[in-house]
Amino acid sequence: MIRSLDDLGDAYWSGTPEGREGLFQLLRARADLRAQLRGSFVRVARRLRSTGEAVWLRRAFAIVDLAERDADERDSIVTLLLLRHEAERAGIDAVAILDEMVRMASAGMRAVFANARDHSPADIAYTVRAFGELGARRLVIG
Numbered sequence: 001m002i003r004s005l006d007d008l009g010d011a012y013w014s015g016t017p018e019g020r021e022g023l024f025q026l027l028r029a030r031a032d033l034r035a036q037l038r039g040s041f042v043r044v045a046r047r048l049r050s051t052g053e054a055v056w057l058r059r060a061f062a063i064v065d066l067a068e069r070d071a072d073e074r075d076s077i078v079t080l081l082l083l084r085h086e087a088e089r090a091g092i093d094a095v096a097i098l099d100e101m102v103r104m105a106s107a108g109m110r111a112v113f114a115n116a117r118d119h120s121p122a123d124i125a126y127t128v129r130a131f132g133e134l135g136a137r138r139l140v141i142g
Contacts, residue, residue: 009059037067045086045134052090065105080116081127082134
């Protein structure tokens with residue numbers, strides 16, 4: 001049973017391709033839940049900063065695949081680059097996890113994950129300057 005965003009991310013990583021598609025189908029009709037998922041990235045960035053644990057990045061990448069399939073891919077790439085920055089800042093090998101995501105993600109999102117994986121450090125630094133660090137953003141509730 002999925003009771004939290006953490007459970008959702010964990011179910012994604014432990015599931016089969018059919019199971020991941022089932023998760024997406026559950027969320028497809030719930031724009032409100034997809035919006036909540038997209039809003040969870042600040043929390044994830046803060047957890048990356050405070051724990052340095054890769055599980056938070058894996059969960060965030062799972063949420064990107066599930067919640068951003070219908071989003072503008074440029075927005076998804078920016079989100080992934082900001083998450084990658086937070087992870088690398090915490091000492092996590094984000095490129096290795098992005099490699100996994102390229103293999104696991106839905107067909108339409110594989111190129112998005114590959115794009116984020118292949119950005120240079122200079123490109124990531126530019127993106128962070130342009131959009132700010134996720135972990136430094138103010139959380140807005142409600």
